[in-house]
Amino acid sequence: MKFAALTEPFADYPQLQQRVLSVLQALPDEVQRDFVDDPRFGTAIENYEPGKGWTLFMPTPGPPGETSRRVVLRPKLDSASEAFAKYIIAHEFAHAFLHNGGWGDITDVEEAADALAAHWGFHRPATSS
Template sequence: MTTSTSDEFATYLHPFRQLPNLQKRVLFVLKALPPDVQQDFLGDHRFRVELDNYEPGKGWTLFMPTPGPDGGGSRCVVLKPKLDAASEAFAQYVIAHEFAHAFLRNGGWGEITDVEEAADALAATWGFCRPVA
């Protein structure tokens, strides 16, 4: 299986067109994912990547189905605009961590049942470890 191209990921990059640094970071992480993960995302219409549009006092205008225990519902990754200005390592880690949640369908991974630990562990196998503070 071949690695996916930028064109294949265009739909996932569009929400970040006003944040070119974040857009590049999302693309970098997507291209670094194993081919089976890329194909899982590309082949599932429920997977999408969106920009968090929270406004204090107003809330969000992002609508999506909640994830279900059977993997049903949304596989939407929502990223905050502040990742555009965050350190490279931190931003890439957060993006990979959120992609790991989507890949795991917000569940565990192997023997790891805690969903946050599972996402961290999977992201680390992709080369995106939590940066040391």
């Protein structure tokens, strides 16, 4: 599957870009297809600047039920431990796949994203370093 459009926003952070690609490649085909086939889904690098704030461009929502989805990752994931970075990336992709909703019997959106990321093989590490 082609993920260039989803990894391109991280080109200035090569290690992060590779980590995003690695996570995407590990996701189930159904999830990969959901992201690649959705014109309103994308990724972005957080560009916060103290005193200025940040900007984020989102595609406009479509018809009812067709929302925009964007996974925004921080540059510091480029230098974080690999396990922590991949967990965060998978967690954020889980939010996107679940449309920030629950998963199965799990209704809390954070717990649902954690559980789905773990189901995909990306468990929350004991530490973030």
